[in-house]
Amino acid sequence: MRCYWGEEDVWFYFEVDAEGWVTRQVELQGPELTPIAAASLDEWQQAHDAGRLDEYNGRFGITAELPVSEWEGHDPEQLTAEEFEEVWGPARRQIASRPHRPLGPADAS
Template sequence: MKHWCRSYWAAEDTWFYFEIDADGWVARQVELQGPREKPIAAACLAEWQVAQQAGTLVEYESMFGATAEVPLQEWEGLEPQDLTPDEFEGIWLAARAACREGSRKCVPRGA
């Protein structure tokens, strides 16, 4: 069963929004940074894997970023707040649109 949550990291002034699969892995992830909540990531693990296999990972990450590479329960300092599927989907759709338009260019983690 899927689960949706968000967590704020003050050190990065970033809200992280997650869709978690039944095994605890991040299926989709949105990152909104700063007081204007600029989308810096709106990535889907399944899409990321397809891009990796196709050799287009750099292009994918330059537009959408990446998802977490460990199960959510392994994140230190994470204080998740539950979301409804509709709340997550609204954030997801807005962040993806911004990334596609380039109005809020997403960058890969660590860039």
């Protein structure tokens, strides 16, 4: 599914499981549809377990924290799995290919 947030000029693309939880999420911003996030819940959990959550979030972002059934003010458009993959693949490759600045002491919380 996908939806648009006009305030930030961002398209959100979501892959959801049978219970409505977001398993993968892509965010594309501006008229150029620049990828700003391409996060996977499975990868997020692995990063969490490995103590690398800040690094993962800083690079790929996070997925929505509520199931779709609890969203308010969103009217998402349904997409096929193939349509999601057409957005996921290029966005993920573009984000992964960007130079990533390691977190330094000033970034620690």
